[in-house]
Amino acid sequence: MKMIFLVDGDNNIGTGLTGVDMLSEQDSVLIFYQKEKGLALAKLQKLCAGTAADVQYIESVRGGKNSIDFQIITELGVLVGKREADYAYVISQDKGYAASIDALQARYANAFQEVALRPSIESCLHLPFILRAADRQDLANALVKEYGSAQGCALYNHLKRIFQTPEPEGEKPAKAVRPRRSGGRRKKAAPQSTEE
Numbered sequence: 001m002k003m004i005f006l007v008d009g010d011n012n013i014g015t016g017l018t019g020v021d022m023l024s025e026q027d028s029v030l031i032f033y034q035k036e037k038g039l040a041l042a043k044l045q046k047l048c049a050g051t052a053a054d055v056q057y058i059e060s061v062r063g064g065k066n067s068i069d070f071q072i073i074t075e076l077g078v079l080v081g082k083r084e085a086d087y088a089y090v091i092s093q094d095k096g097y098a099a100s101i102d103a104l105q106a107r108y109a110n111a112f113q114e115v116a117l118r119p120s121i122e123s124c125l126h127l128p129f130i131l132r133a134a135d136r137q138d139l140a141n142a143l144v145k146e147y148g149s150a151q152g153c154a155l156y157n158h159l160k161r162i163f164q165t166p167e168p169e170g171e172k173p174a175k176a177v178r179p180r181r182s183g184g185r186r187k188k189a190a191p192q193s194t195e196e
Contacts, residue, residue, distance in 0.1 A: 002026045002027060002028070002086060002087065003023070003026075003027045003028075003086075003087040003088070003089065003124065004027070004028045004029075004030070004079060004084070004085050004087070004088045004089070005023075005027070005028070005029045005030065005088075005089050005091050005121055005124070006030050006032065006072045006075060006076055006088065006089070006090050006091065007029060007030065007031045007032065007091040007092075007121075008032060008068055008069070008072060008090065008091060008092035008094060008097075009031050009032050009033030009034070009044065009068065010032075010033070010034060010068050011092045011093055011094045012092075012093050012119075013031075013033075013044070013047070014047065015093070015119065015120055016091040016092065016093075016119065016120050016121065017031075017047050017048065017091075017120070017121060018120040018121060018122045019120055019121035019122025019123070019124075019125055020047070020048055020050070020051045020053065020055075020121050021050040021051050022121075022122070022125060023051050023052060023053035023121070024052055024053065025052045025053065025054070026053075027052075027053040027054070028053060028054045028055075028056070029048065029051070029053050029054070029055045029056070029121070030056050030058055030075065031044055031048070031055065031056070031057050031058065032058050032060065032068045032071055032072055032075075033057065033058070033059060033060065033068070034059070034060045034063060034067070034068060035059055035060075041057055041059075044057060045057070058071070058075075066096075069094065069096060069097065072090055072092075072097070073090075073097065073100045076088060076090060076100075076101075076104070076115070077104070080104055080108055080111050080112055080115065081108075081111070083111055083112075085111075085112050085115065086112055086113045086114075087112070087113055087114050087115075087124075088112060088114075088115045089114075089115070089116055089117070089118050089121075089124045090116075090117045090118070091118060091119070091120060091121055091124075092117065092119070093119050095117075097117045098117055101115055101116065101117050126146065130142060136160075139156065139159075140152070140153075140156045143155050143156045144156075
């Protein structure tokens, strides 16, 4: 599943790039920035240093209040038109993108799986919904919300069975091995007691 992130470099870029380190080499991150405004290119590159994703830094072709916004929406439209964006996300806390994204969803919904405005890269990933679960019920609810009632319940029940089934003798996690004392032969391990 390839994901493309179009990041607004003028709008809370530090928050927006949260989660960039969780991306794979299949993913693309396009960071739009203005040279004279916002973070310098070297700082942007440093924020993305730990990612495996393909990161491109796109300098605004023209300065001005909404120049980055228009450039991002133009790029998103081209990606959708070429069907290169199965999952495309505008990363910004600027709600001004919502109308353009709604228009793409209304007119070109069959050209992509998901196009959305999100505040950060992390909020686009499927992992955070699991990490936010504080207990079993939260996890069950999150799985249903993410995958629908039938699949979410099936996934939860499968995970529940896995974690409730005792592991076979041969597959118990290895215990920490103490370093051998100097010299001497290694003694045969005594049979493990079945009392626990």
